[in-house]
Structures are given as structure tokens and as C-alpha cells.
Amino acid sequence: MGFVRRLLSAVFLLGLIAAVLAAAVGTALVKREASGLPSVSAVGDRRPALTSRIFAQDGSLLGEFAEQNRTAVPLDAVPPLVQQAFVSAEDRSFWRHQGIDPVAIVRATLSNLRNRHSGRRMIGASTITQQVVKNELVGDEQSMRRKLREALLAVHLEREIGKRRVLEIYLNGIYLGQGAYGVAAAADAYFGKPLSDLSLADAALLAAMPKGPANYDPVRRPDAALARRAYVLKRMAEDGAVSPEQAAAAQSEPLPRPSGHPLGGPADGYFAEEVRRQVIGTLGAPTLYRGGLTVRTSMDPQLQALAEKALREGLSEYDRRHGWSGPIGTLPSGTKFSDPASWRPALLDVEQPAGAEDWRTAAVLGFERSGAAVLGMPDGSVARMAADGMRWARRITARGLGPEPRSPRDALRQGDVVLVAETAPGQFGLRQIPQVDGALVAMEVRTGRVLAVAGGFSHERSSFDRAIQSVRQPGSAFKPFVYLTAFQNGWDPTSPVMDSPVSIDVGGGAPRWRPGADGGGGWGLITARRALENSRNLASVRLLYELGLDQVGETARRFGVYDSLPSFAAALGALEVSDLRLTAAYAMIANGGHRLTPTLIDSIVGPDGAVTARRADAPMDESARIADPVAVAQLTSVLEGVVRRGTAAQSLGRIPLPIAGKTGTTNDNVDAWFVGFTPDIAVGVHIGFDRPEPLGPDEFGGRSAAPIFGEFIKGALALHPPSAASFPVPAGAKAVTVDPASGEPSASGLREIVRATPP
Numbered sequence: 117m118g119f120v121r122r123l124l125s126a127v128f129l130l131g132l133i134a135a136v137l138a139a140a141v142g143t144a145l146v147k148r149e150a151s152g153l154p155s156v157s158a159v160g161d162r163r164p165a166l167t168s169r170i171f172a173q174d175g176s177l178l179g180e181f182a183e184q185n186r187t188a189v190p191l192d193a194v195p196p197l198v199q200q201a202f203v204s205a206e207d208r209s210f211w212r213h214q215g216i217d218p219v220a221i222v223r224a225t226l227s228n229l230r231n232r233h234s235g236r237r238m239i240g241a242s243t244i245t246q247q248v249v250k251n252e253l254v255g256d257e258q259s260m261r262r263k264l265r266e267a268l269l270a271v272h273l274e275r276e277i278g279k280r281r282v283l284e285i286y287l288n289g290i291y292l293g294q295g296a297y298g299v300a301a302a303a304d305a306y307f308g309k310p311l312s313d314l315s316l317a318d319a320a321l322l323a324a325m326p327k328g329p330a331n332y333d334p335v336r337r338p339d340a341a342l343a344r345r346a347y348v349l350k351r352m353a354e355d356g357a358v359s360p361e362q363a364a365a366a367q368s369e370p371l372p373r374p375s376g377h378p379l380g381g382p383a384d385g386y387f388a389e390e391v392r393r394q395v396i397g398t399l400g401a402p403t404l405y406r407g408g409l410t411v412r413t414s415m416d417p418q419l420q421a422l423a424e425k426a427l428r429e430g431l432s433e434y435d436r437r438h439g440w441s442g443p444i445g446t447l448p449s450g451t452k453f454s455d456p457a458s459w460r461p462a463l464l465d466v467e468q469p470a471g472a473e474d475w476r477t478a479a480v481l482g483f484e485r486s487g488a489a490v491l492g493m494p495d496g497s498v499a500r501m502a503a504d505g506m507r508w509a510r511r512i513t514a515r516g517l518g519p520e521p522r523s524p525r526d527a528l529r530q531g532d533v534v535l536v537a538e539t540a541p542g543q544f545g546l547r548q549i550p551q552v553d554g555a556l557v558a559m560e561v562r563t564g565r566v567l568a569v570a571g572g573f574s575h576e577r578s579s580f581d582r583a584i585q586s587v588r589q590p591g592s593a594f595k596p597f598v599y600l601t602a603f604q605n606g607w608d609p610t611s612p613v614m615d616s617p618v619s620i621d622v623g624g625g626a627p628r629w630r631p632g633a634d635g636g637g638g639w640g641l642i643t644a645r646r647a648l649e650n651s652r653n654l655a656s657v658r659l660l661y662e663l664g665l666d667q668v669g670e671t672a673r674r675f676g677v678y679d680s681l682p683s684f685a686a687a688l689g690a691l692e693v694s695d696l697r698l699t700a701a702y703a704m705i706a707n708g709g710h711r712l713t714p715t716l717i718d719s720i721v722g723p724d725g726a727v728t729a730r731r732a733d734a735p736m737d738e739s740a741r742i743a744d745p746v747a748v749a750q751l752t753s754v755l756e757g758v759v760r761r762g763t764a765a766q767s768l769g770r771i772p773l774p775i776a777g778k779t780g781t782t783n784d785n786v787d788a789w790f791v792g793f794t795p796d797i798a799v800g801v802h803i804g805f806d807r808p809e810p811l812g813p814d815e816f817g818g819r820s821a822a823p824i825f826g827e828f829i830k831g832a833l834a835l836h837p838p839s840a841a842s843f844p845v846p847a848g849a850k851a852v853t854v855d856p857a858s859g860e861p862s863a864s865g866l867r868e869i870v871r872a873t874p875p
Contacts, residue, residue: 118136120818130737132254133219134551134560137307139628141703144469158599159837161706163245163338163460164757165182165183165184165186165405165406166182166186166187166188166385166406166407166408166723167180167181167184167185167186167187167301167408168180168181168182168395168405168407168408168409168410168411168758169181169393169409169410169411170388170411171410171411171412171413172413172415172416172417172420173412173413173414173415173416173718174416174417176178176417178387178388178391178413178415179388179391179392180390181404181405182405182406182604183327183405183406184295184297185295185296185297185301185305186296186298186301187292187298187300187304187408188288188298188299188300188408188723189288189298189299189300189311190284191280191281191284191287192282193300193311193312194284194287194299194300194311195311195319196312197316197319197357197358198287198299198311198314198319198322198323199283199287200319200352200357201319201322201323201348201352201357202244202286202287202322202323202326202353203244203283203300203355204348204351204352204357205320205323205324205326205348205351206247206323206326206348207243207244207245208351208355209243209281210243210244210245210279211279213243214271214274214336215243215245215246215271215272215273215274215275216241216243216246216267216270216271217244217271220243222823223453233645235716236336240827242266243270244282244283244286245273245274245279245282245516246266246267246270246343247275247286247290247326248270248273248282248285248286248289248706249266249269249273250266250370251288251289251290254286257669257847266360267340268553272448274346276549277377286536287299288300288499290326291323291326291329292305292306292325292326292329293305293306293321293329293330293332293333294306294329297810299311299322301785302322302325303318303322304580306321306322306334306372307372308319310470314419315366315369316349316358316362316363316365316366317345317349317366317367317369317409318372320345320348320352320366321333321334321341321345321348321372322345323348323809324341324345324347324348327344327768328805329442330343332344332345333730334371334372334373335373335542336414338371340539341371342371342679343388345367345371346367348764349363349364349366349367350363354413355755356752360732361418361581363758367463368736369451375595376531380465381543383574385568385571385575385579386570386571386575386581387413387415387420387566387568387569387584387716388413389575389579389581390569390571390581390584390716391411391413391716392404394716394717395411395717398597398729399720399728399729399848401812407722407723408722408725409721409722409723409728410720410722411717411719411720411721412717412718412719412720412796413566413716413717413718414560414565414567414716414717414722414731415566415567415568415716416567416568418731419558419567419568419828419832419835420567420569420570420836421826421833422568422827422828422832423556423557423558423569423570423836424570425569425827426556426824426825426827426828426831427554427555427570427572427573427801427824427828428573428574429534429824430554430801430803430820430821430823430826430827431550431553431554431573431803431822431824432547432548433548433550433575434510434552434803434811434815434820435548435550435551436506436509436548437511437812438512438517438812439510439511439512439517439518439607440506440508440509440510440511440527440548441512441547442550442835443480443529443532443533443534444466444468444469444477444530444533444534444535444548444692445466445467445530445532445533446531446532446533446535447459447462447463447466447479447522448462451531453479453481453482453492453530453531453692454481456496459479459481459492460494460496462479463477463478463479463494463533464494465491466533466633468535469549469577470549470576470577471549471573471574471577471594472535472547472549473533473574474527474537474538475536475547476493476494476535476536476537476538477494477533477534477535477536478491478492478493478494478499478535478536478544479531479532479533480492480524480528480529480530480531480532480533480534480535482530483499483523483524483529485532486502487502487523487524487525488500488501488502488503488524488594489501489506489525491536491544492704497658499536499542499543500544500545501524501536501543501544501545501546502524502543503521503522503523503524504513504545504870505536505539505543505544505545506521506524506527506528506545506546507520507521507726508520508546508688509521509527509546510527511527513514514800521630527546534546534547534548535547535548535549544869549573549577550573551805552803552804552805552811553572553573553578553582553803553804553805553806554572554582554801554803554804554814554821554824555569555570555572555581555582555583555585555695555800555802556568556569556570556583556800556824556825556826556828557569557570557583557695557696557697557699557701557799557800558699558797558798558799558832559703559714559797559798560703560796560797560798560799561641561703561704561706561707561712561738561793561794561795561796562707562712562796563712563715563733563734564700564713564714564715565714565715565716565718565731566696566705566714566715566716567797568582569581569583569584571583571585578806580806582695582802582806583590583662583694583695583696583800584694585694585698586694586695586872587692587693587694587783588689588693588694588695588782588787588802588804589689589692589693589783589787590689590691590693590698590779590780590782590787590789590791590802591649591688591689591690591780591781591782591783591787591788591789591790591817592653592656592688592689592763592779592780592781592789592817593698593778593779593780593789593790594677594686594687594688594689594691594693594756594780595651595656595672595689596648596702596705596751596754596778597668597672597675597677598656598659598660598663598668598687599644599648599656599659599668599751599754600671600705600743600747600748600751601663601667601668601671601746602644602659602842603744603750603751604665604671604743604744604747604783605663605667605745606872607644608644608645608750608770608868608869608870609644609645609750609753609754609859609868609869610644610854610859610860610868610870611641611643611644612641612642612643612644612859613641613643613644613647613654613658613659614640614641614654614655615638615639615641615642615647615654615655615658615832616638616640616654616658617630617637617638617654618630618631618654618657618658618661620657620661620684622684625694629684631654631657631685631688632653633767636835637651638652639655639656642655643726643856643858643859644659644704644754644858645757645827645856645859645866645868646755646856646857646860647758647763648754648755648756648758648762648778649754649762649763650762650763651758651762651763651779652777653688657684657687658686658689659686660684660686660687661830663683663684663685663827665682665684666688668681668687669681669686671743672686674711674742675704675705675742675743676697676700676701676704677693677697677698677701678691678699678731688783689780689782691781692781693801695798695802696714697714697799698789698791699714699791699798699799699800700712700713700714702777702778702791702792702793702798702800703774703793703798704743705751705752705793706752706776706793706794706795707736707756708741708745708748708749708844708846709741709742709743709744709748710734710736710740710741710742711734711740711741711742712734712740713734714820715731717729717731719732741799744847745847745848745849746846746848746869746871748846748851749843749844749846749849749869750849751869752776752843752869753776753832753867753869755776755777755792756775756776756843757772757866758773758776758777758778758779759775759776759777762779763778763779763791763816763817763818764778764779764792764817764818764822765818766778766818767790767818767819767822767823767825767826768792768822768825771829771831772836772839773794773833774794774795774838774842774843775792775793775794775829776792776793776821776843777790777793777825778790778792778793778815779789779813779816779818779821779822780802780815780821781816785811785812785813785816786805786808786809786810786811786854787803787804787808787811787816788802788803788804788815788817788819788820788821789801789802789817789821790802790817790818790821790824790825791830792825794829794833794837795838795840795843795844796836796839797829797832797836799825799828799829799832800822801821801822801825801828802821803820803821803824819860830852845869848871848872849869849870849871849872850869850870850871851868851869851870852867852868852870853865853866853867853868854866854868
């Protein structure tokens with residue numbers, strides 16, 4: 117017995133010495149690590165990268181831009197039920213411990229010793245505070261040293277900033293799947309709801325995600341998601357946060373299908389993309405993608421939709437005039453056209469071309485005795501297309517366009533895969549993606565606020581913005597600035613101008629310039645009104661020559677069209693300009709000759725509510741005037757004549773609204789324009805191939821671009837009726853009636869604006 121007693125005493129003494137040594141070593145390690153720990157004070161002050169959002173003028177969301185989908189909210193904005201779900205799931209003693217949970221550590225250690233050789237998953241004991249420290253300060257290296265530093269920092273962090281701030285940082289920073297960081301972003305991504313609308317089942321599912329969002333994805337792994345949600349609900353019931361009956365009812369709710377809101381994918385691509393470029397240009401990319409900005413824009417969503425629809429339809433109408441380019445694909449041989457199980461998979465294998473958007477892909481299954489084509493749809497249904505749905509589809513041959521098809525058989529073959537659009541319930545028309553492209557931009561004439569931007573046929577097909585990024589020759593759409601210069605220098609719309617061949621010495625030893633006339637020779641002596649309404653080239657060149665490049669160049673500079681005029685060819689629009697810039701110049705005509713700057717952004721506000729930028733309203737007074745108001749009124753009256761009697765009359769002449777504007781067509785019909793305005797809105801439209809080539813011999817601005825303007829402006833004025841029934845006559849002017857041919861006073865004829873007193 118004495119030996120056993122001495123042996124036990126020796127073992128106890130050795131154990132005590134070992135414990136003391138372990139404690140000493142542990143204390144030394146703690147002291148060493150504690151001396152080199154990073155400061156925790158920065159964690160409380162740190163703000164995560166936030167999502168910036170762009171809104172239309174009516175408050176609807178246009179797009180989101182972020183490095184990570186993250187929306188920070190104060191803890192008070194997180195419903196208690198959501199807070200409790202995460203506490204119950206991740207750290208039940210959160211409100212009681214001091215940063216680490218010794219009981220949980222011992223429990224996890226014993227459990228892991230048992231599980232070590234069983235192959236079961238090892239469990240952790242990190243508190244919410246430790247998870248914040250890991251994410252913000254020490255990283256996720258798998259080592260004992262990292263765990264020690266994490267524990268020490270967790271204690272310091274809670275003493276420094278308190279538990280509420282720790283929980284706030286955690287709930288705003290944790291990754292919860294679907295690209296969402298933080299509970300607010302996750303609520304939107306999974307449920308399409310704000311935090312305040314989350315149900316108990318919603319809160320429990322979010323709290324299930326920190327352990328592994330991919331493992332509990334409700335779409336790909338619904339069984340695992342349901343099991344983990346049930347676990348969270350059980351823990352909440354055990355903690356007394358909800359009753360067992362509430363937990364059971366929540367578990368019976370179906371899983372959501374995540375809304376999958378894209379990052380940086382604006383709904384109205386061209387407008388939002390230009391806003392993105394401008395914000396980056398002024399504030400920098402880090403501020404946009406991390407700064408949580410709220411950007412209010414001038415976009416009118418209804419007008420934006422009108423702009424996109426009018427441009428798409430106008431470009432398609434042009435394209436249909438130039439023939440049918442053929443199907444987008446063909447079903448493989450051996451397809452059983454009577455069996456959806458055969459043709460539908462083959463149809464789904466044909467890739468829909470970019471830009472088709474709401475058009476549908478269809479397979480030609482056959483033809484009926486009535487002549488209609490039988491169409492198979494991707495959903496397996498069958499529809500029909502009569503000959504009227506494809507009258508335009510003339511085949512393109514080496515000798516030009518073939519005859520108009522009398523039936524679908526003349527253009528289609530069984531097995532062809534084509535694009536169709538539903539033109540009326542149950543009625544379909546044949547469609548194709550046009551190769552031509554174009555742009556439309558609309559803005560308020562008093563403020564320059566841009567209301568709509570359609571930068572091409574489809575943002576899906578090309579993100580290049582032809583309204584703002586592209587510059588093209590405007591052709592005759594520049595001529596109004598020649599005539600405005602004349603009206604400011606003693607001419608008026610009744611003044612005679614000579615429309616006859618001219619030869620100009622351009623200097624520098626270059627050959628003399630002899631501009632061509634429209635439709636053969638000139639018209640001789642005509643009024644300035646008639647010359648501009650009918651876009652007479654020779655009269656415009658002669659007028660520019662008489663006025664001089666300097667004077668007309670100054671007008672162009674004041675209106676922001678060009679910085680200078682280097683040649684007389686500018687009278688015919690030989691220099692390049694963007695749609696936005698030219699439309700802004702016409703807006704300044706529409707507002708009576710006051711300077712404006714086109715803007716897309718009304719304000720930018722930071723996450724703290726501070727205004728970072730705000731659009732400055734230019735006063736509509738004499739300080740902003742850039743042209744004589746009488747001359748501007750005279751020009752406006754002539755541009756009304758372009759619409760009523762001139763080059764745009766066939767497309768726009770029957771619209772019973774105050775409209776003024778000018779067509780434009782460049783050499784060889786490479787570009788076609790119409791830029792016009794009402795008393796409230798200015799709109800610029802142009803079409804052309806991205807790689808310049810002729811549009812065709814009859815494709816002038818009045819035929820190709822003006823109808824697009826007409827469709828847009830009719831819809832716009834239905835939504836926003838004009839503020840005035842006619843364009844105003846300014847002080848210092850009066851309206852008289854003149855003979856349209858001679859410009860002499862007449863009892864009946866044209867209403868003309870003349871000066872009340874000579875200038």
C-alpha cells in the first residue's frame with residue numbers, strides 16, 4: 117500500500133508540474149500573441165462595400181452596381197425574429213458570453229474526440245463574435261495559432277464596440293448565397309422582399325445559410341435546405357423565441373425560388389450604362405461599386421419603353437423593305453414533324469439570336485391547304501402563320517429582290533427555324549434581326565434632362581450606345597444653323613435665295629468644290645423658307661458662302677453642334693456629331709434660344725444621406741440666351757413647314773400636333789436623320805450601318821428616320837399632352853400672311869413670322 121500511495125503521489129505531482137508548465141507555456145503564448153494582435157477599433161468603424169442603385173425619375177430601379185451584392189442596414193432595421201434566427205442557429209449564448217463560449221469549446225472538443233475515428237463531421241465552437249473577427253481581421257487559416265488569436269481578439273472586440281455592434285456587423289457581412297452579402301441583400305435575392313416582410317420560415321432559411329450556402333441551396337438541394345431550416349426552427353423553439361406550433365407551421369411552407377436579381381445588369385441598358393460611365397468618370401469606379409450610392413436619373417420609364425419600341429420597329433421596317441435573309445436554322449433530317457417529341461428538342465437546340473428579345477423561335481412543320489405555315493413553338497404548342505404575316509419576305513437574289521411571296525411556301529421550307537412575333541391573339545408574323553442599327557434620344561427642351569435613350573436595336577446584341585458614343589454625319593439636319601445665322605443677320609423666311617449650281621474656291625490649291633444639287637439642277641430664285649423646307653443643297657451652300665464660315669461656325673459653336681467649321685461642306689452636314697449633341701442643339705431652338713446642357717443624372721446621394729452631386733438648373737433668362745429670339749421663332753416656323761409641306765410631310769404631316777424638325781441624309785444615303793421637337797420635348801433619330809455603307813437609293817431621312825420619330829412622338833404626346841397648342845411668337849415679332857412662292861404679303865397663304873421693327 118505504501119508503494120501504491122507513493123506512486124500515486126508521484127503521478128499527481130508530475131501531473132501538477134505538467135499542468136503548471138502547460139499553464140505557463142499557455143500564458144507565455146497568450147502574452148506573445150496578445151502583444152502582436154491587430155487593433156479591433158477599426159472593425160467597429162469599418163463599413164462594408166455597398167451596392168449602388170440607379171433609379172428612374174418615378175423611383176423605379178434601373179440597375180445595381182457592386183463588387184458584391186451588399187446592402188448595409190442598422191441593427192434596429194433587422195426584425196428581432198431575423199436576429200434571433202441567426203443567434204439560435206449560430207451562437208445560442210451570444211448575449212451571455214464575453215466573446216468566446218468556454219462551455220461550447222469543451223463540448224465541441226469532446227464531441228470531436230469521439231468523432232475523430234468515426235468519419236463523422238467535426239464541429240466548431242466559434243461564436244458570432246469570433247466569426248466577425250475571422251472575417252474582418254485574422255482570415256480562415258486552419259491553425260491553432262489562428263484560433264488563439266481569434267479568441268483573444270473576440271474578447272477585445274466585445275469590450276471595444278459592444279454586442280449590438282458586433283451582431284450588426286455580422287448580419288451585414290455574412291455571405292448567404294445567391295451573390296448576397298448580409299441579410300438585407302439576401303432577403304431580396306431569395307424572396308424579393310424587404311427585411312421587414314420576412315416570415316418566420318424566411319428568417320429560418322436565411323439563418324441556415326452561414327454553414328454553407330451551396331450545401332443548402334433551395335433550388336439545387338431542396339431536401340438539405342428543408343432539413344437545415346427545420347433545425348433552425350427547432351433551435352428557435354427550444355430557445356423560446358417561437359412556439360413549437362409556430363415552428364411546425366413555418367416548416368410546412370414551401371421553399372422559395374430565388375429571385376436571382378443580377379448585379380450590374382440594368383433593366384434599361386443603354387440609359388443605365390451611360391449613367392454608370394458618367395458616375396465612374398466623376399467619382400471613380402471604387403465609389404460606384406463600393407460606395408452604396410443612390411443615383412436619381414431623369415429617365416421617364418414610359419418614354420424609354422416607347423423609344424425602344426419605336427426604334428426597334430423602325431429598324432425592322434427598314435430591314436423588311438430590303439428582303440428576307442433566310443431562316444436562323446434548320447431542323448435535322450429525320451425529324452418527325454408530326455411528333456413534338458421529335459421536333460421540339462431539335463428546335464430547342466437552335467440558339468435564338470441576340471436581340472430577338474420578345475420574338476419567339478418557331479419551326480416550320482408544314483403547310484396547310486389554305487396556304488398557312490404550321491409553326492411548332494418551343495413549348496410544344498402549334499400555331500399558324502398566314503401569307504399576310506410574311507408578305508414582305510422577298511428573297512434576296514443576285515439581281516435584286518424577288519417578287520412578293522403569295523404564300524409562305526414561296527419563302528419557307530419545311531424544317532426551317534425562324535423568328536416570329538405575335539401580331540394579334542393567335543396571329544403571327546415573320547421576323548428577322550436587322551443588320552442596320554440606329555439610335556433615339558429624347559430630352560426636355562427647357563432643362564436638357566434626358567428622358568429616354570435607345571442606343572441601338574438591342575442592348576443584348578450590342579452594348580455600344582449609338583445615341584451618345586457614336587458620331588455620324590448629320591447631312592441636311594445641320595442646315596437649320598445656317599439659316600438661323602442668316603435670320604440673325606437681316607434675312608427672314610421670305611428673303612430670296614438662289615438655288616443654282618455654284619463653284620467655290622476652297623483654297624490651298626485644292627480643286628474647286630462644286631456641290632451636287634438635289635434632283636438634278638437647281639430651282640432658281642426661291643424663298644429661304646422654301647429652300648429649307650425642301651432641303652435644297654445649292655441654296656444652302658450659297659447662303660453659307662455669303663454668310664462666311666466664321667459666322668455660321670459661331671452659331672454652331674454656341675449651340676454645341678461643332679466647335680468650328682473647317683470647310684463649306686459643313687453646310688451639307690459633312691462633319692460628324694453625336695445624336696445627343698445634335699438633339700440638344702435642337703432643344704435650344706425649341707426653348708427660344710437658351711443654352712442648356714443635356715443631363716441624365718439628377719442627383720447622387722451617399723449612404724449617409726449626403727448629396728454628392730446634383731444637377732444644376734440653368735436659368736431661362738437673358739444670361740442663358742445664345743440667339744436672337746425672333747430669329748429662333750422664324751427658324752422654328754420654317755421647321756414646322758418641313759413637317760407640314762417639306763421633306764418630312766409624307767411621314768409626319770398628318771400628326772395634329774405642334775411639331776418642328778429637319779430631315780438629314782448624307783452622301784450616298786449612308787446615314788438618315790430626323791431631329792425635331794414639340795414645345796416640350798426634343799427628339800433625335802438616326803439610322804445607319806455600324807460599318808458605314810449605303811442604306812439604299814430611296815432611303816432618305818424622311819422615309820427611314822422620320823417615321824421612328826413619329827411613332828415615338830405620338831405616344832409621348834398621348835402620355836404628356838403638349839403644354840401649348842402652338843409655338844410662341846416672341847416680343848418684337850408678329851405673324852403675317854404671305855404668298856408661299858414669292859414671300860409677298862397675301863390675303864391667303866402661309867403664316868410667317870417677321871420682325872415688328874427692323875433689326
